[in-house]
Amino acid sequence: MDDFLAKWASGDISEEEKEKFRQSKDYDLYKSILEGTEFLDLPDYNKDQSFTKVQEKIAKVPKVISLIPKWLYFAAASIALLIGFNVFFKASTTHTSGYGEQVSFSLPDDSEVILNANSSITYSTNSWQDERSLALNGEAYFKVNKGSTFTVKTANGEVSVLGTQFSVNANKTTFEVQCFEGKVRAKKGELSKVISKGQAVRAHNNNFEHWKLNQNSPSWLGDESTFDNVPLQQVILALENQYHIDIISDHINSDIRFTGFFTHSNLEIALKTVFETLEIEYTFKNKETLVLLTNNK
Amino acid sequence: MATPKSNVCDEKIFRIVFDEYSQLIRNFIYYKCGDIDQAEDLTQDAFVKLWKNCKNVPFEKAKSFVMKVAQNSFFNTLKHKKVVLNYNEQKLENTIEHENPEFILEKKEFLIRLQNSISNLPEKEREVFLLSRKDKKTYKEIAEIIGLTQKAVERRMHLALKKLKEELGASI
Numbered sequence: 001m002d003d004f005l006a007k008w009a010s011g012d013i014s015e016e017e018k019e020k021f022r023q024s025k026d027y028d029l030y031k032s033i034l035e036g037t038e039f040l041d042l043p044d045y046n047k048d049q050s051f052t053k054v055q056e057k058i059a060k061v062p063k064v065i066s067l068i069p070k071w072l073y074f075a076a077a078s079i080a081l082l083i084g085f086n087v088f089f090k091a092s093t094t095h096t097s098g099y100g101e102q103v104s105f106s107l108p109d110d111s112e113v114i115l116n117a118n119s120s121i122t123y124s125t126n127s128w129q130d131e132r133s134l135a136l137n138g139e140a141y142f143k144v145n146k147g148s149t150f151t152v153k154t155a156n157g158e159v160s161v162l163g164t165q166f167s168v169n170a171n172k173t174t175f176e177v178q179c180f181e182g183k184v185r186a187k188k189g190e191l192s193k194v195i196s197k198g199q200a201v202r203a204h205n206n207n208f209e210h211w212k213l214n215q216n217s218p219s220w221l222g223d224e225s226t227f228d229n230v231p232l233q234q235v236i237l238a239l240e241n242q243y244h245i246d247i248i249s250d251h252i253n254s255d256i257r258f259t260g261f262f263t264h265s266n267l268e269i270a271l272k273t274v275f276e277t278l279e280i281e282y283t284f285k286n287k288e289t290l291v292l293l294t295n296n297k
Numbered sequence: 298m299a300t301p302k303s304n305v306c307d308e309k310i311f312r313i314v315f316d317e318y319s320q321l322i323r324n325f326i327y328y329k330c331g332d333i334d335q336a337e338d339l340t341q342d343a344f345v346k347l348w349k350n351c352k353n354v355p356f357e358k359a360k361s362f363v364m365k366v367a368q369n370s371f372f373n374t375l376k377h378k379k380v381v382l383n384y385n386e387q388k389l390e391n392t393i394e395h396e397n398p399e400f401i402l403e404k405k406e407f408l409i410r411l412q413n414s415i416s417n418l419p420e421k422e423r424e425v426f427l428l429s430r431k432d433k434k435t436y437k438e439i440a441e442i443i444g445l446t447q448k449a450v451e452r453r454m455h456l457a458l459k460k461l462k463e464e465l466g467a468s469i
Contacts, residue, residue, distance in 0.1 A: 002451075002452075002455075003448075003451040003452050003454065003455035004455065005454065005455045005458040005459060006436065006450075006451035006452070006454035006455040006458070007451065009429065009430075009454065009458060010429070010435070010436060026462055026466070029462050029465060029466055030458060030462055032407065032411075032465075033411060033458065033461050033462065033465065034430065036384075036407060036408050036411045037411065037415075037426075037430045037431070038388075038430075039384045039385055039388055039389050039408055040382035040383065040384050040385070040408065040411070040412055040415070040431075041382060041383060041384070041385045041388075042324055042327065042333075042382060042431060043327075043333045045320050045323060045324075045337075047315075047316060047319065047320065050319060050323075050337060050340070050341060051312070051315055051316075051319075053337075053341050054315065054341045054344045054345060054348075057341055057342070057345045058345050058348050058349075
């Protein structure tokens with residue numbers, strides 16, 4: 001019979017078969033194996049202690065999306081105020097993340113946003129129903145619910161979608177869009193490009209650079225930021241935002257590109273992984289200011 | 298269903314899920330990697346992830362969710378140690394206290410060899426054998442946990458027993 005021993009061990013055989021097996025020469029040894037295993041123990045398990053650890057870990061995770069988003073309270077409060085004072089006042093809501101911090105919240109249509117370090121988003125609470133549009137400075141990941149056009153406006157360009165997952169990194173010098181699901185349109189001045197799942201664009205010298213994504217969500221949602229052939233200035237900015245330091249890079253050739261990642265949990269290692277690979281020497285002028293010296297390339 | 302909308306965001310339900318499955322998951326990972334600290338760590342992380350995703354995971358899916366997460370994170374870690382189940386001296390002496398010392402010694406030696414042979418089993422066979430014999434899971438339940446057919450689980454159990462017998466038989 002197929003897999004007889006498995007069936008015997010679980011008692012899933014007939015009395016007749018059992019008796020027959022009892023007569024066989026290996027029976028005693030098989031029986032000792034099952035009986036002996038009863039005397040073998042795993043290390044003790046303390047369920048309560050383990051559960052306490054889970055609670056501690058949960059408390060440490062900053063990215064838990066609150067079930068009742070805080071903006072709801074603000075929005076409710078501001079609506080109440082508005083009715084009392086001035087109905088035509090345009091209420092706007094701003095979400096800001098500090099250095100090294102990630103903030104997640106929901107928009108009025110339940111679309112989700114996670115802000116990376118040192119970024120902010122502002123939108124109009126009043127007109128959200130008619131027009132889903134918000135202003136971003138910094139980097140954010142969006143999970144947009146289906147609905148009317150959803151627009152992210154930045155100083156350097158805008159992104160519009162219908163319902164999808166994507167991230168935008170935009171500040172004075174950078175405009176970068178990564179699409180993780182669906183399709184999005186990235187627009188900067190005259191430039192306009194539709195990208196789909198797994199694709200990304202970056203504005204560079206009045207052109208869009210394209211590349212392919214290896215992951216399903218931005219790496220910075222985890223404990224590191226990854227870069228694929230990214231201008232060094234952008235990496236420096238990410239380091240500054242993550243660790244709240246100033247990095248002086250006047251002596252550095254600005255054409256350098258970086259491919260790799262840095263961790264969010266250890267500044268020393270993060271600096272090493274970025275600058276040592278590029279053969280850039282650096283020194284701390286004081287606690288918060290890092291000076292990049294030379295690069296030998 | 299009485300509470301069709303029950304999800305694991307309810308702390309009570311979350312705790313129930315934890316009490317019900319955390320030990321099984323921890324044991325399962327231990328059978329694979331032999332590192333109890335790592336097994337407990339990955340188990341805890343899986344539950345942290347469950348909590349973070351509680352909105353999207355209905356109660357009925359919670360078990361398979363944490364199982365999947367724990368397994369995936371296990372595949373991403375590299376540490377492997379020898380799986381060692383130590384024999385329980387107390388238990389042994391309680392059951393055979395009226396036997397002569399020689400018999401007890403013989404029995405202990407057998408247990409040490411058995412524990413070695415289990416360590417030497419291929420991972421896939423060991424996890425089936427131990428889930429069945431230590432966690433008292435049916436082949437059907439094991440099939441669900443590992444993501445195999447019941448038939449394949451029985452095959453692995455059969456092979457595990459056969460290998461244990463051959464190794465132990467050879468050294469007698």
